[in-house]
Amino acid sequence: MGAPPYARIVADIKRRIADGKLRPGERVPSTRQLARDWGVALATAAKALTLLAQEGVVVAEPRVGTVVAELRGGRGAEPRGGRGAQSGGTARRSSLPEHELARERIVRAAIEIADAEGLAELTMRALAVRLGMATMSLYRHVGGKEDLVLLMFDAAIEDFPLPAEPPAGWRAVLETSARLQWAAYRRHPWMAGITPLSRPLPSAGLLKHSEWVMAALAGTRLDATAKMNLQILVYSYVQGIAANIELERRARAATGLTDEEWLSVQGGRMRAITESGRYPAFAEFLAELGDFDLDLDRLFEFGLRPLLDGLAAIVEGR
CATH class of the missing domain: 1.10.10.60 (Homeodomain-like)
Known part of the structure; x- marks a missing residue:
């Protein structure tokens, strides 16, 4: 044979x-x-x-x-x-x-x-x-x-070290930490899929970020549980978006198609669904949307400030 x-x-x-x-x-x-x-x-x-x-x-x-x-x-x-x-x-x-x-x-x-x-x-x-x-x-x-x-x-x-001195204020600390983690995931997409949130890594590199965040939150009104939840939310925001970089790589290896090529293949099915009349609001939305380019960097930027705004209401009691 x-x-x-x-x-x-x-x-x-x-x-x-x-x-x-x-x-x-x-x-x-x-x-x-x-x-x-x-x-x-x-x-x-x-x-x-x-x-x-x-x-x-x-x-x-x-x-x-x-x-x-x-x-x-x-x-x-x-x-x-x-x-x-x-x-x-x-x-x-x-x-x-x-x-x-x-x-x-x-x-x-x-x-x-x-x-x-x-x-x-x-x-x-x-x-x-x-x-x-x-x-x-x-x-x-x-x-x-x-x-x-x-x-x-x-x-x-x-490879993306924290600055020697943290910036002033809890919000600037969390934003700096999030951006550096995003840069690391962007360079090394496999990092986002190592372990779920329920099984945290005993990573000295991540603990440096935790130390930064906890030091910045030390003088706030939050109790220990709230501080932990806040840190996890920011970490999972970065990790959740970054995970799609590796998922796309796997999908491309399995199918041989880029994301654009895959969408073009699926275009006929999507049109058939939206033109069926069962989803009029979504069909109208797609007609208004036109060509949409899903850029993960732009998505990260789009959500980071609103996330921090929402956390400010918790940290500062607004």
Whole structure:
């Protein structure tokens, strides 16, 4: 029996890379193009690209697409932290003990995989392949995937550090915390889906935000329960919107369709429903709305100020 279609696609792309027909940094065929060229389902083409990413052969570049991974030691091996995280990073890392240097390298490589393919695709085996290490050697530096994910979360949130001094007033503190968390989720979408609110992470990075918020609320009229609820509301507002970034990535990998392409496919069904006469108010609203671009950054901005306005009524007793 011959190899399954997805395996043949994987072998073909590897062969083209080995022959120099696809070079590091160059885009590989998209899911839709592979499905068309090979006469396979979109899910089959997506599985091939996922396997290539797990092996470190390709990486997903935001706003570019899937590209051939750089050779080890190239830019693909560098951390993806923000400017704040990278400034002075070389000097800091050079002073770390060898064990901590190895663990930081492992964590950063794991973040790269999760950024490109999602947390579900991160396995210890895939990580070991990316780093050129034996899988079991990883366990000398991290306790397992659960331990690794917590280290990843802390490293990712530390890429967007809180200012040395908090701004004046509880509202400015909460807004600064929310914006920095949003920036972290925007850079690392997998963070939003790690755990539900009912199972809080023992994260040192998040505890810094909690410390900030509780210090800002210390002089208010709120009791401890109200303070906790207020912090959870702000955190869940940011996390709730950010979760859709990762959900969209998963949907695109599964279907091979962008959100715009998916909406165009569903357009006929939506028109049939709205033109049935059963939902006249919604049909009238859609006619008034016209083309609507769901931009999560704009949605975050749209809701943050009203959220803080509402919390002011609780904190200040307005």
